Amino acid sequence: MIEDIELTLLLEGIYQKYGHDFRDYARASIKRRIKRHMMIHKLETISLLQDRVLHHAEAMDQLLLDISVYVTEMFRDAEFYRVLRQEVIPVLHTFPLFNIWHAGCSTGEEVYSLAILLLEAGLLDRARIYATDINEKALKIAREGIYPLSHIKSAIHNYHAAGGCEDFSEYYVARYGNVIFKPSLKDKITFCNHNLATDGPFQEFEIILCRNVMIYFNTELKTKVLGLMHQSLRPLGLLAVGQKESVHLQGHFQAFNAQHRIYRKSN
Ligand SMILES: C[S@@+](CC[C@H](N)C(=O)[O-])C[C@H]1O[C@@H](n2cnc3c(N)ncnc32)[C@H](O)[C@@H]1O
Structure with missing residues (x-):
């Protein structure tokens, strides 16, 4: 007790x-x-x-x-990634260069998932991706981009469910029961330690993804983190939160795709 x-x-x-x-x-x-x-x-x-x-x-x-609860998976909530592909990627096409922040990236699976979407859209070269977390052990796995082969079956399933049409094995090499994502996917990604509760803004972003992180925070901390996100987004920038997230975005954000919890900075 x-x-x-x-x-x-x-x-x-x-x-x-x-x-x-x-x-x-x-x-x-x-x-x-x-x-x-x-x-x-x-x-x-x-x-x-x-x-x-x-x-x-x-x-x-x-x-x-x-x-820190660091469960994650590739193309988690496949429909969300389909919406990224169909509705968000076209927005990114309008920028010559853009910054993306994965806040609370855990072991990096969602970061590689988005990098794959960008690569397929011919946009990875224009991207600078920052992926942050407080869990050093998770960040180490994310930087290495090495995952158990046993996880790949569900990754492939989710990739296709999210609208992926390529041969997924093109993105990794398999070695001794693991898969290693290819360096071309990692080149544009910086994994680093950043604490949403105590650290401030560090860049201006076109998109921030902070999924399944704020569910562990109380209302005060959620409000503080949403302020940080708002400050870190460019005007009209997009914020994606998790499906089960209860966050109050009224006033400073408008729905971009409410069903999939994607919001646009409005003022
Ligand atoms: C459940 S995972 C979500 C991973 C991924 N975003 C997803 O949706 O699959 C939550 C992550 O948030 C991280 N986290 C918790 N508190 C944090 C904080 N104050 N600042 C940054 N990351 C934090 C945890 O370490 C963990 O890796």
Whole structure:
């Protein structure tokens, strides 16, 4: 049983000692993940966890990995990628060069998915893609672009469901049970650490994708992050959020494709 006050003190301590700010994450979900971490590490009280985390940086790294939910997949919500292909790519054609931000990119599958769409549209050369996350382990996998061969079956299924017509195996080489995405896909992508809770804007973007990230935030943090997105978008720039996201965009954004949660900066 974790008391709210214990959780508050732990999160405040982590913030003060390491600068990782989980104070405004949705309470129920962070509590669940911390409980699970305590069970795995056989820590009976939150005081034991606090002691361990505040005195051992590697224990903090382990907790960080357990707090951030980094499940993802290629062409996740295939219909969303079909809409990107049919409605968003034509907008990108109007720019000589454009910047894209994947905020909360996890292990990079959605980043490679979009890079493939851009390549097929003949637009990858015009793109500069920034993909950010707080989870270093996930970012390392994303930079390498190496994924288990067993994941590729569903990737191929989703790719075709999203309107892909090419031979998907053109985009990777298979080695020892893994697939490695080709360097030509990676050239335009920079993977780096950026914390949506504490870091500021760093570039102006034509499109920002922040999918399945804000679901873990409380209302205050969602509002703050939406402000950051708004500041980081060029006028009329597009913001895509996840299907299950409950975010209030009134005032500063208009629906571009409401069903697939794509919005346009309006002022
Ligand atoms: C469920 S994954 C979503 C991955 C991908 N966007 C997708 O939709 O498949 C959520 C990601 O958000 C990242 N994340 C959580 N808090 C964050 C923060 N404050 N700043 C940046 N990324 C964060 C997590 O590390 C995790 O990789």
